[in-house]
Amino acid sequence: MPTRTARTAWNGSLQEGSGQVELSSSKVGTYEVSFPKRVADDAGGTTSPEELIAAAHSACFAMQLSANISEAGGTPEALDVKADVTLGPDRERGGSKLTGIRLTVRGEVSGLDAAGFQKAAQEAKAGCPVSKALTGVEITLDAALES
16 A cells, blocks of 8 residues: 655744645645644635645545445445534643544435435444544534435
8 A cells, every 4th residue: 555745844933933734745735834824713825734634534534435335335426525623722631632523425326315325424434544543533424415
């Protein structure tokens, strides 16, 4: 199995510094990061570790759900997956931590009813590799079929 690489170059202190995250394996881009913007309501054109985790989780979940639907005898026509990753205070150890991940999926699927889609989605939540890596964070799921 392949290894994927990202690299961050950081300059300065936490509050005044900033950095650039490079997606090294794919070479699709370099993105600005900043701690003050990380914890602000408006990201102001920068990304964050939480957004990158959300991207990874939504993509991984979509792939796993597509496979699960097919294995259950359905055909995934379209899946719209959103991952919301929340950063909050770590009251036990100090600092911050991921306090929750909410996966929302709306699917157009033939050959599965709502119960079958729910089962496939729950199994994808538990089975995608990113979900497995994030077991220390509460992950919730809102899954529904669209007509």
